[in-house]
Every structure is written in structure tokens, then in C-alpha cells.
Amino acid sequence: MGAALALARRAAGHSSPNPNVGCLIVAGGRVVGRGWTAAGGRPHAEAMALGEAGPAACGATAYVTLEPCAHVSERGPDCASLLREAGIARLVVPGADPDPRTAGRGLALLEAAGCEIVCGVLAEEATRELLGFRLRQVHGRPEITLKLALSLDGRMATAAGESRWITGETARAHGHLERARADAIAVGRGTWQADRPQLTNRLPGARRSPVPVLVSASPADTGAGWLHARDIPGLLRMAAAHGWLRLLVEGGPTLAAALLADDLVDRLLVYRAPIIVGAGAGLEGFAPESLAAAHGRWRRVEERPLGEDRLEVLFRER
Secondary structure, rough: HHHHHHHHOOOOOOOOOOOOOOEEEEEEEEEEEEEEEOOOOOHHHHHHHHHHHHHHHOOOOOEOOOOOOOOOOOOOHHHHHHHHHHHEEEEEEOOOOOOOOOOOHHHHHHHHOOEEEEEEEHHHHHHHHHHHHHHHHHHHOOOEEEOOHHHHOOOOEEEEEEEEOOOOOOHHHHHHHHHOOOOOEEEEHHHHHOOOOOOOOOOOOOOOOOOOEOOOOOOOOOOOOEEEEOHHHHHHHHHHHHOOEEEEEOOOOOHHHHHHOOOOOEEEEEEEEOOOOEEEOOOOOOOOOHHHHEEEEEHHHHHEEEEEEEEEEEEEOO
């Protein structure tokens, strides 16, 4: 399942409006098929893996990072039927599909055909990987990741407003990798006016960048390709209309504080540089009700050095 999740990550930021799913087919202790959701959502991971496996799929085990779909679509056959017809003998999944069109039907269809079902494997990891898809099904919004580049004393900019660059080249390169996983990227007006950011993915060999969005009460001459949302509710409506699953926010203190105050941040990327800024900009616009209320809200799932800087990845506990 860990290998299937690694395949799923290849499709992150490319598969919308479909979830980025990975599939591994194993027969006789050997991997015979690999697949991940293609750009734009089709073909699905299972179809790609079955195509590679061919006749070897009969009697094999399929590891899929989400319950195979079981609803009719004009874009292609459902994956539960494809797995059944291929003769898959055992299906391993983290859990059921939250899409009400499937929601257990795929597992039931395969079980009725005699396929052994193993459910709950790496469920927590798969939930994190597909959080945007689950949030869209339940709350109609994407996963929102807030990127914070901070000094040791929690400053996002100097007193003069200087924020380029708090972190070093390695941390910035990792930020571009995160851009590659996002459908869209948003900044507030203050960040746009101060930095005129391109918000592109500038990693070597990069083939796509997220859609840039300016969140501001009034429009600005941002140039071609940008979208404009007047406020956070407008940003969420835009995300729903476009089917985005992952929204990355690189805005300054104002937008960051507003999203935190509305409890809309699902994932934090904290890049901490070994510098002390002193007087400067932080998250002054956000304040929890009490110190006790601030505890227990975030869970650190990853921590590692990036050159001289340090990255922490945290998820909101809900």
C-alpha cells in the first residue's frame, strides 16, 4: 500500500476533478501492474494498472489507495467492474470512497463476485493524501495548505516589509515542489504589491504550474492567467466551480491570519530559517480564544532539514 500511495503522489495536482489514486497489482510475489490517475482524471489508476498487467491480473491482488469507483460515467467504465472482469482475487484498500455515487458499492460488487476484501490498510496515510477529495465531498471545498516562511522569532517579514528571502534555496525549491502538487495558489494583495510574485513552478523539467489567484477586495493588473477572488468565500466558490482539490496559499500575514481565524487551514508548511528578525510582521491578525484552545489543534507528521532551514508539516486535528 505504501508503494501504491507513492504512485498516487505522482498524480497530485494533475488529476482534478478526480482524486489522485494509485494502484499496484501483485501476482506470485511480483508486481505485474502499476497505475495512477492520469492528468484530467482519466484513465483511472486501476485501468492503467490492469492494462499493464494483462492476463496476469487474473487471481492477483490489487492494492488501491481508494475504493474502486462503481458508478456509471460517460468518461469511462467503472473500476470495480474492470477489476471483477479481470479476475482480481484480492483487493486491499485503506477505506471506502466518500463519493455517494460509490460509497461502498465498489467493495460490495467485488465481494459478491468472490473477491477477498481487506480494508483499513494505511488508512490514515491515505486519508491525508486524498484529503482534498474528501473535503470536497463533505464540505464542498478543497484542502487548503498554508505555507509560512518564518524566522526563529516567528516573523514573516521585516518591519520595512522585506520578505524575500527569509529561507534559503533548498527550502524555496521544496516550495516549488509543493506548487507542483497544487491545483491553484493564492496570495493576498499585500504580497502581490510587495513582491509581484509569478507563483510558477520553476523546478527543472516542470511542465505545469498551479493557477494563480489574487484574493483582494479590488482587482489589480496581475497579467494573463490570473484569477481574482474578492474575499475568502469567493475563493472557496471559485475552487468549487473549478473542481480544485488542493489550494496552496502563499499570502502574507493578513490572508494567513484570516484563514486561520476561519479555521480553514488543513495543512501547514512551516519553513523556519535560523535568523532573528525582531520587529516585523507576524500573524497579529489571528488570536486563539485562549492558550488552552491553541493546544491540540495541530499534529506534526513530518519534520526535516532543508539546507540551513527546517521544515515542519502539520495537519489540523478535526
